Amino acid sequence: MLLYYSPGACSLAAHIVLEELELPHELERVHTGYDEHETAAYRAVNPVGLVPTLEVEGRRLTETTAILRYLARRAPERGLYPNAPETAARIDELMSRLSTLAHPAYRMVIRPDRVVKAVEGVPHDGIRAIGQRDFGAIFDHIEASLPSEGFAAGDYSIADPYLFVLWSWSRYAGFDSDRWAKMSRIARDVGRRPATRAALRAEALVDESGRPTPPERV
Ligand SMILES: N[C@@H](CCC(=O)N[C@@H](CS)C(=O)NCC(=O)O)C(=O)O
Secondary structure, three states: OEEEEOOOOOHHHHHHHHHHOOOOOEEEEOOHHHOHHHOHHHHHHOOOOOOOEEEEOOEEEEOHHHHHHHHHHHOHHHOOOOOOHHHHHHHHHHHHHHHHHHHHHHHHHHOHHHHHOOOOOOOHHHHHHHHHHHHHHHHHHHHHHOOOOOEOEEEOOOHHHHHHHHHHHOOOOOOOHHHOHHHHHHHHHHHHOHHHHHHHHHOOOEOOOOOEOOOOOO
16 A cells, blocks of 8 residues: 655544554655645646545545545454444544544644635635634534543544544644643553554654654645
């Protein structure tokens, strides 16, 4: 399998799960911070022009939630996306909130230029303020839905590394990440897992002392 990723981007969730499941994979860096996803070459890979893309035997999968479920189903014995209806629904619920609410809000804060694109006269500061408000609001809802112990849906699942990535963005969105105590606990547990450490190292997101470092650009 080949994962097209940008350092520290949402693609990191798929990368962590590839490591977690010990699925053989290669990486192709498409740095969104340097607009490498805007090239014709990458558009041929992913017509929407976003990371991640996962290439499997010449076919390509896109969308983080689809990729995470796909990977978990490649190794069902590892239980990262259980069949139990309510557990699966909890995982889906959280991943949908991250993908359709938190992520777009974050993009408004961090890259209002990409939201506005070529339309002139739309104030970036206004977009940023709306994104920050919405990001904080959905994180409050997610926090309220999380259990006081264990991972987001009980046992470790594909929702947890995805939560870890968006939680790690919260400080760039202008929040103190510790404000969401249950989320911080889960994210720190995810961050300590060897698979997460391996993915962070492979994306050059740790310094020599092993401390996580922010992506240089987004
Ligand atoms: N719905 C997509 C969103 C993917 C997405 O927005 N990826 C970001 C990186 S986290 C990206 O490629 N950004 C470039 C841009 O917004 O132009 C998914 O969940 O995979």
